[in-house]
Every structure is written in structure tokens, then in C-alpha cells.
Amino acid sequence: QPTSPIVPFVSFNSHTLQYSFPIPTRLQCPIEGCNASFGTKSWYTTNTSIKKHIHIFHKQKPSKITYHCSIFNSPIAKNPAKHSCLINNLILLPAVIEGDHWVCDICECFSATTKLAKKNHLDAHAREVIKANSSQLIIPPNSKAKRKSFNRRIKDLSEGPAGNLPLAPPIADEIQSEIPPAIEIETITKIDLDNVSILASFAEPLDAILEVDDIEEAQVAFETLLDDIISVMQNHFHLAPPTDSRKAPHSISSNRVKSDPENAQLIQRQYRWNRRKCVRNIVNPSSSFCQIEKNILHSHFSETWAPPSILHTLPDCSPPTHPPVLELLHSDAIASCLQACENSAPGPDRLSYQHWKSIDPRCIIISKIFNICIKFKDVPSSWKHSTCILIPKKGDASSIHNWRPITLSNSIYKLFSKCLARRLQDWCGMHDILSPCQKGFTPFDGVVEHNFVIGQHLEAARRSHTESFLIWLDISNAFGSIPHNILFSAMSSVGIDQDFIHLIQKLYSNSSTQIITNQGLTDPIPLQCGVKQGCPLSGALFNLAINHILIAIQNKSDSHSILAFADDLVLLGKDKTHQIVNQSSRLIDAPDLPGQEQVRKEHSDPGGGIMTPQSHRN
Numbered sequence: 001q002p003t004s005p006i007v008p009f010v011s012f013n014s015h016t017l018q019y020s021f022p023i024p025t026r027l028q029c030p031i032e033g034c035n036a037s038f039g040t041k042s043w044y045t046t047n048t049s050i051k052k053h054i055h056i057f058h059k060q061k062p063s064k065i066t067y068h069c070s071i072f073n074s075p076i077a078k079n080p081a082k083h084s085c086l087i088n089n090l091i092l093l094p095a096v097i098e099g100d101h102w103v104c105d106i107c108e109c110f111s112a113t114t115k116l117a118k119k120n121h122l123d124a125h126a127r128e129v130i131k132a133n134s135s136q137l138i139i140p141p142n143s144k145a146k147r148k149s150f151n152r153r154i155k156d157l158s159e160g161p162a163g164n165l166p167l168a169p170p171i172a173d174e175i176q177s178e179i180p181p182a183i184e185i186e187t188i189t190k191i192d193l194d195n196v197s198i199l200a201s202f203a204e205p206l207d208a209i210l211e212v213d214d215i216e217e218a219q220v221a222f223e224t225l226l227d228d229i230i231s232v233m234q235n236h237f238h239l240a241p242p243t244d245s246r247k248a249p250h251s252i253s254s255n256r257v258k259s260d261p262e263n264a265q266l267i268q269r270q271y272r273w274n275r276r277k278c279v280r281n282i283v284n285p286s287s288s289f290c291q292i293e294k295n296i297l298h299s300h301f302s303e304t305w306a307p308p309s310i311l312h313t314l315p316d317c318s319p320p321t322h323p324p325v326l327e328l329l330h331s332d333a334i335a336s337c338l339q340a341c342e343n344s345a346p347g348p349d350r351l352s353y354q355h356w357k358s359i360d361p362r363c364i365i366i367s368k369i370f371n372i373c374i375k376f377k378d379v380p381s382s383w384k385h386s387t388c389i390l391i392p393k394k395g396d397a398s399s400i401h402n403w404r405p406i407t408l409s410n411s412i413y414k415l416f417s418k419c420l421a422r423r424l425q426d427w428c429g430m431h432d433i434l435s436p437c438q439k440g441f442t443p444f445d446g447v448v449e450h451n452f453v454i455g456q457h458l459e460a461a462r463r464s465h466t467e468s469f470l471i472w473l474d475i476s477n478a479f480g481s482i483p484h485n486i487l488f489s490a491m492s493s494v495g496i497d498q499d500f501i502h503l504i505q506k507l508y509s510n511s512s513t514q515i516i517t518n519q520g521l522t523d524p525i526p527l528q529c530g531v532k533q534g535c536p537l538s539g540a541l542f543n544l545a546i547n548h549i550l551i552a553i554q555n556k557s558d559s560h561s562i563l564a565f566a567d568d569l570v571l572l573g574k575d576k577t578h579q580i581v582n583q584s585s586r587l588i589d590a591p592d593l594p595g596q597e598q599v600r601k602e603h604s605d606p607g608g609g610i611m612t613p614q615s616h617r618n
Helices: 043-057 115-133 143-158 173-178 200-211 218-236 264-273 275-283 294-304 331-340 353-359 364-376 411-430 447-464 484-493 498-508 538-554 576-588
Strands: 010-013 016-021 026-028 037-039 064-069 074-076 385-392 403-408 469-474 512-517 562-565 568-573 600-602
Touching (some): 016 043, 037 043, 218 353, 264 275, 331 353, 331 364, 353 411, 364 411, 447 568, 484 538
Parallel strands (some): 016 064
Antiparallel strands (some): 026 037, 469 600, 562 568
16 A cells, blocks of 8 residues: 655645644745744744745745645645644644653643743742742722721611610629619700800990981991990900000001011911011011101102192093992801901001901901991091001112002901902993903903913014014003092993992092101091002002093904003004004093003013014015
8 A cells, every 4th residue: 555645744836835734833934945934833823924924035925725634634624723633633742852851840730841941930930939928918998998898887787776785794783782872963954155246235236327217426326336346356355555656756667576587486476367478577577667757758648649730520421321339238248258358467446357357257247337338328437547558669769759658447448348349340240341451450360361462462463474563551650640530430431320439439538548657657648639559449449440541542443452450551553653652642641541641651672662573574
């Protein structure tokens, strides 16, 4: 019987690739003279590698693949793994060379024929030993898992009938017999007493003034009652009476508590009381009052706050009809304003916000006082008197123009004006009163928006190769030079009710201030012009005073013509000879512009007119 020819494990003839199963663990390239070999772990991956090798390196693409069974010397139609004699026998085991066979003496179920396999197996055993000898890794449960476990235990303990086991072990009979019977003590119920405030006795007379309309000299009785309230609070907090500045000229500055950076407790106490003042004292510990003579300061600010020599008026117009700005103030709204107030320097009554928070935190008494002021459309005369401290600006401290006056009013007056300012801001926002160009003293931060508008204005000029101009205007003494008649006329022109305007007129009527100097307090200076710097209401009033100027310059233009952040103004334009100059002239020549005589055109680098680079201009 002739022997069957030996079929190679892999062959390639006439573009046909043939495999003879079972195949060894490594196959040689079927092309004669090629030394490439391919490891066989899965025969189909080796098939892919051989086909790619023949196609790329030998430039011959196999068009057909056939399978052959070398055990029965018969062809295999498809899927060699399912052939009856090749199940679990597709790949031949590697031949073991005598002396190269190594059996693991630890597990005795592993053998290797190469040094690498032996090394990897021994390293695996070494890692297991290290892991067994090391401390156990415990991952703590997260908070969610702890919560679930705790709730599960609580649920298990809370379900079912109550237990009857005592918590303590039973007492022995002989010991129990020696204990005398307990004496029943009659329990006395506690009496629920209200927390009586030191101002509780003032509630009834304040209600009488608020609710009864025919009380004789109600304003005088109200001011007397308010003086008694202030006196009670001053005695409660042991506030020292004010010293006479004429007898002790340096008493004000000598009584100031100096900050010691080495005294941590003092710094913490000062920070809790007034954090801004604490930081200011640490940064500038040598700060003092203005060194200019008292009579010079009195003369200068008397002229500054005097009524203008020329009476300016606004053009007549029919104001729109809007609901009133202010009605009675609720105690919750006042308490919200009080909690938002940071402790600041007190006024002549020496009471701070912290004192009012501790005595009347719910603002029960304060709300009655404020509503009486709204009813009378007037405020007590003590609220119209204030002190004024001079804050240094940059420059020569000996120049009186380098000091900024800040009014120090009574805290209760500042709280009242803060409530009025919040109502006025809400009213202006509800009825779109203010020009969108104004971002100062508004509830939202508009600095980013103004910077974006300026950036877009310049970027448009760069893209179109045209010129772009900006003019920054600094209005000197803007807050202190607004005529009062212009302020009240501007309020009336936007539709503010006469009751609110009359209340604001009373706030500024017969008001005065005394400047704090190193020589003591100056004589009272009447405030007949401008708004009070340091008063929470001044920002909203200033916006109303210059609002008509911003609207006139913008003049319904599609692009921005002016930007304002309180008294800081920027004019925008693209035509230097017409648009910008025209806007500047209209602004400076406005008869009611505050500080119009001292408007200074300040040009920033690279100039008041900022143009596109020379290479970008047409």
C-alpha cells in the first residue's frame, strides 16, 4: 500500500493558501527562501498575519484558503475547530527537549520549557507571598454608604414591639430594703417670660404718634421720645458723652484706639467690630486727621457747599405717571437692611449698627420710628446734623483739594436712608427710569459690561481700518456740587411722587455738618448744595440728577455714545471733528451739570483719541 504524501503545515500554491491541521505553535512562511515565522496562539490570528505578510512582502495576494486534516488525510470544508478529529486538538503541543522540562515544586501543576516562563512563574509566587504578608488594605465606606447603614440599623431597632428588659440590673433585695421610700416632690411648672427689651416701654407712645392724627405738637413729642431712646441706649452701653472740642482740641484724635499688630486679641476684637477700619489701621497705622487749620477748612467747605451763584433749572416737561415710591416700611425689610450693614464709624450719637442689632434685632421699635418719619414726611432735627471726616487722596496732603469729605451721620439715619435707597433703586429698575449707560450705584456690577463695550468699540475700528476715539471726563466735586433744585426737579421729571420728594427735601433742609480736624470740630457748616458723601441714599439721588444728561447725549443711538459709572464718564465716537467734540460741548455746556466749571478732560495713554495703528488705517 503506497504511503500518502506528507502535507506541509502551511503551503501557498497558485494563490491558494492551505493549512494542514493540527498545526504547530510556530509556522514558517510558505514562500521558499523566506525565514519569517509566526507564533500560533489562535490559528485565525496567525492566518491573518501570514496573509498580510505574503501580500506586503512577497507582493502575492492569497485569493483562496483551504484546510486539510493530516490525521485522516482529508480536506476540511470549513471551520476546522468543529472537525470531529480536531476538537481540542487544533494546535500541537510543543516538543519537550530532554533536560529542558521544568516542573514547579510549589504548585506541582505547572511546567515550563524556557527560562522566561520559569522566571515569570517564580515571580508570581513571590508576589503572592508579599501580598499575604502585607497588611490588609481596608477601604473605608463613603458617607452615602455610612448613611445607608445607619438608617438600616435605626430601622431595624425602631420596628417591632417595645422591649420590656430593664436598662440597669435589678437591685438586690437586702439592699432594696435599706433604701427609704422616695419623697415625692411637687413639680413647679416654669413660667414663660418674654425677653423684655430696654426699648419696650417706648412701643406704646410710638404707636400713639403713628396711629393718632390729632396729637398736638406731634413732631416735638416724637423728637423728645427719640432723644430719650438714644439716651437709654447710650446709658445701656456706657457710651462716654462727647467732649467739648473747644476745651480739649486734641481729645478726638487722642481717644482713637491705635492698632498694635503684635496684639492678636486686639486685632481680632477690632476686626469683629469693624473689619474695614481694622485693615486700614494695620496698613496705615500713622494715619491722622487733616493738619490744615480749622478756620481754613471751615471757610473752604462753606464756599463749596454754598448754593450756586446761578440758579439752574430743567426744561419743563410732563412727568410720567407711576405708582408712589414709598409706603410704610415693614420691620422685616428694615431688619434685612440692618443685617446687611457692616459696622462703620458712628455719628454724633455714638451708636453703631452693632448696638441697634443687639437691642432691636427684629427692628420693631425702629420700624415705628421710620414709619412716623414717613407719616410726617420729615425726620428729626438731630438726624440733619452730622460730623465730617476728611480722607486723604493722592498728592500733597497740605493741599485742601487732596482731601475727600465723608459724612458721619447717626447710624439710625443711615439705616433709614439705606431703606429709602433700596426702595428707590427697586422703583427705578421696575419702571426703567435710569439710562442703561449708567452702571454706578446699581444692584448689578456693570464694570465688566462697560469694559466689553469699550473693547468692542476699539476692535470694530481695527477690523474696519477706521479711527476710534474715547474721551474720559472727570467731574470735579461731582457729588458736592449738585444744586438741590436740580435734584428735586430731576426726581419730579421721572414721575416720583411728591410725598417722597418732600421727604427728601426735608432730609436736606437745614442740614449741617462739622469737620473733624486735629484742632477739634469746626463750627457747623450748612449743606446747601450737593449730596452727602457717605450717605447710602446719595448714589441713587446722584444718578437721578444726571440721568437726563446721559439720555440726551445717547439720544436713542444704536451704538453707545456715552458710558457712565456714577461721575466717571466716557464719550465714544468715530469722528473726531464732529461727533466727539459735539458730545463734549453738549456735556460741558449743560447748565445743570455738577461741577461744570471744573470739568477736566483727561486723556489716557495713548491719548484722548485712541486710533488704530498706522499700518491698519486706510
